[in-house]
Amino acid sequence: MSNHLNNGKAAIFDLDGTLLDSMGVWDELDAQSLAKRNIEVPEDFSTTVASMQFRDIAVYTIARFGLTDTPEDLMQEWNGMAAEAYATTVQLKPHAAEYLEYLYESGAKLAVATTLPPELRNPALQHAGISEYFSAICSVDDAGGNGKEHPDVYLHAASLLGIAPKHCTVFEDLLVGINTAGSIGMHPWAMFDASSEQQWQDISALAEGAIHDFSDAPRELL
Structure with a gap:
């Protein structure tokens, strides 16, 4: 009424x-993505990136961990993982x-x-x-x-x-x-x-x- x-x-x-x-989706996604590269997620990572733009997070992640991926590679990988979670579990x-x-x-x-x-x-x-x-x-x-x-x-x-x-x-x-x-x-x-x-x-x-x-x-x- x-x-x-x-x-x-x-x-x-x-x-x-x-x-x-x-937000747990992103923590899980970070953990899986970095685990594939044999990296553990540092404690300060999620709070550091929480208010960053998507591309900035990719750039920051590459710089912080010395990855060989391009920002586009990482964003595509994350988007694929996230899309499934958002469409089914969130x-x-x-x-x-x-x-x-x-x-x-x-x-x-x-x-x-x-x-x-x-x-x-x-x-x-x-x-x-x-x-x-x-x-x-x-x-x-x-x-x-x-x-x-x-x-x-x-x-x-x-x-x-x-x-x-x-x-x-x-x-x-x-x-x-x-x-x-x-x-x-x-x-x-x-x-x-x-x-x-x-x-x-x-x-x-x-x-x-x-x-x-x-x-x-x-x-x-x-």
Whole structure:
């Protein structure tokens, strides 16, 4: 039943680690990929690459471990492994589907703003059964290629929805995304993810709200 509570407002969602419980996929993928090359994943690796762009991670990995692969080789390998996981095994965070349905019914416009390319984000959204709720789905590549330390992807999502930044609530799991969304007058909410646990205190302090479960997400958007 529609209640119009959130008419004229928007919610913009990150995918990895926010709507999707998917960061473990990347840890597993890193481990498998490096194991093939007889390398163990160092402890600081996943936190170091968490907010990097896909290609930058490939370049960094090659440099750090002295690999002979090209960035394109690595990206192709990772994409193949990841596509299968996103299409078949990645699950939603607790109560994410119910919350999206609620917002949709309450009149909010919904968008995805992700670093994931279409070949990963689309199978993930299909598998999770939540594509129908989103009026706009965009990645950093659709907004000029700058990462989430820049506001481009959030502003792009807002403009596709036709909603002013001050009426956009952004759900993110990474400090860099929370920081950027807040800096352009959007309302950042933090979703806990184990991959950024070490920064959770900073993330929670910077966000307008911090949750471990979408059942605790705001019913009325600002």
